[in-house]
Amino acid sequence: MRLTRIEVENFRQYQSLCFQFPKTTAWDLHIIVSDNGVGKTNLLNAITWCLYEDEPHLGDASKSLPRINLKTKNRALERGESTAGIAVRIYAEDGADTILFAREMTVRLDPYFEYRSELTVTANTTGGANDAKVLTGNDAAAYVEKYMPKKIRQYFCFDGEQLDSYFISDKSSKIKESIHAISQVDVVSRIKDRLGKVVMAKQNEAGKKAPNIRALTQELEKARQEADRISGTISELEKQLAISETVIKTNTERLSGQENLPDLEAKYQKLVQQRAALEGQREHCTEELFAFVREMKIALSLYGCARRTLDIISEKEAQNALPPNIDKQVLRQILGHADGCCLVCGQPLSSHARGHIEELLDKIQVSSETSNLLMSIRSELNRIVETAESYPGKKAEILGRYKDVCDALAECEQNLQAVDDERSKFDDKHQVILWHKERKAHEELLEANKNKKAVAVYQLEAAAARQKDIENKLSRALETAQACARLNQLIMFASRAESIAAEIEAEMMAEVRSKMESRTMEYFSRLIWKKGVYSCITLDDKYQLDLIHRDGYSCVGSCSAAERSLLALSFTLALHEVSGFNSLLFIDTPVSRVTGQNRANFAAVLQQVSRDKQLIMTFTPDEYSENINSVFAPAASSSVRLAMNEEQDITTIE
Amino acid sequence: MELKSKHPDRINISKRAREIVDKIDKAKYFGLQDSAVSRSELFSFAMAVGVDTVPTKLENIYSGGLVLEKSIDSRTKALMYALFINRLGDGDLDEMTKKDQVYSLAQEYANTGFEIMEDYMGRKKDSELIWELLEDLDLQYRTQVMQGGTRL
8 A cells, every 4th residue: 555645734733735645756755855843753643643543753742732733723713713623634545446544623722622533434446436435433443454553553654763762662572463463474373363262162162062971871771770670570560460360360260159258257256256245245234133133132121121210210200209419318317316416517406307307208219329320320221222112123224234135145146056057068168268368368469569560660651751861861962972073073173273373373473583584684784884794683582683793792782873773674674575564664754863874775775665665754954965865866756845834833845 | 159249349150151151152153252242241131031031040150250340331230220120129229229139130130041042052043043033022022112011
């Protein structure tokens, strides 16, 4: 790509200026000469601002004048305008394609501040206006990156005054990175990195997918063993079932016509038990009857005695013949006492009292002891009388129970006899019973084993389902394993590709480095006036440049500023050549620190370079010395001189 | 030898009656054995069996007696006094305070009763006897209870 025109509007000291870069000779060489402060470096800043919105060649951006051209600003303010515009448009061509990089910005004048600038790229890839595409934002920035990557801008737009510190200020890693980018080794590096990421991603995927086939196989084996075990159990149960069925069938045949013997036996036993119970009841009733008869014998035999005794007691009571609280014997003693005194109070017994005691004695018929005895036996005698009188009722009750039990027992005996008669018809009861028992045991066993078999069948179905599930899992796992195998192949392929990319990267880097070393040395040898002093240039793995003295010493640190500038220029030229990077070279004040023969050499070398590459250089009049001018002037396709207007605030082209 | 005391401390039986009691115990006759009924009840039963007979004086009294005073239940005691009062007739009721006479009369009736029970045992099983006794009871009920009882 080469530039065809640069238009600068209101950018610093440029109010409205247009630089044309036509190729009119065999050399695409363009010279811009101006005194210091006229705008050479700001033209470089205008280019980087347009492309990257950046001005790396400013001394101190924070202390610089406003970006807007001051005269434009003042006039606008005078006209009462509040804003003004800044614009830089770079016209370029790449073969038949034309590209316009344009950045425009509006600034507020008072107070001064800048709005966000906008880059617009208009690309006409076929030459027809109708096919032009306009890109803005990230698309426009990406288009710039395509032709002039910001990362390596110092290799096509650089300030010659800074060349002497080129290898000091720059980091070797940046050089390496830049060389990677310019020589497009980084494409391979990106491929390598991408392949590395692919390998890692696929390895992760493979790791996630990797099925544990061994575990599944073991699990399947266990499931199969479990199913086999259950099948074995079912088989065994079926054998048992067959045996039971055979026994049942055989014994059923044997017991044909004798089926009711167990029932008879059971019935007989039941009746025997019933009889025993009834006999017990009868015994109890007998005892009850005996007790009843005993009690009644006593009560009824002595009923008359008891009855009469009670009558006597009642009679005596009715006659008040029973002594209340004084004993008849005591009354007799009182009456018979010798001194005629009362035994109770000791007073002499009057005739009246004596008469009263005699009256009491006539009235009281029994002694107190007798009375007490009568009273003590009274309640028992009453009970005896009541018992005797209850005889018929109790007798009927007890005899009724006794009779019921005896009737039940008789019926039981009768039934027992009937059952026993039935049993006696069987010839070999013992054998029949054994058959019955055996059949019943097998019937129970058959039922139990059927249940067990049902459970086992259910378990077998579950085990089969589980086995099937594991088999499916295993099948999927095997499929996944195949997929993993393909994945592994992919990983291996990607790894191999990564390895190859790394090898290619290394080879390219080695080749670029080797060519860089040789081409830098060749340019440097042509640029410096000292011949044969330096033997070679080396670039280590980090692309740290070193200049080797002919005596074998590393001497880049002891080189003069001019030599370092020329060395940087040689390196840049070699880089452009080796990498094949198709871009212009804009050098601001390239020989500021170079004098004498070196300048002549510089001019000769760059003139030759300009045959294949657009070369734009700015010089001060002093730099553009005779030995430079004599070389460049005949070859230059364009050559302009910049000057300031009368107010010294606008750059113009003379 | 007849033991007489105003305050007898037990119910006596003859040696023969004692032998009958042993037979009853051994045969468990009529459920009257020692393990089933008290001796006091046995005595009452014997007294009841013998009450319609002529009382037999005790000879050759068994020294151990049949029932100690403290073991004589109130019903037996009441029946003994009732029997005595019944025998007393119109005599002095205070005679019943003569405990030895009361006991003696009861023992004599019971003594006859034991003799009769031995006769039962010799004649019939108790299971047969019971029906015979029931018939007697029926008769007694009719004569004693329904007709208001008769003096012995």
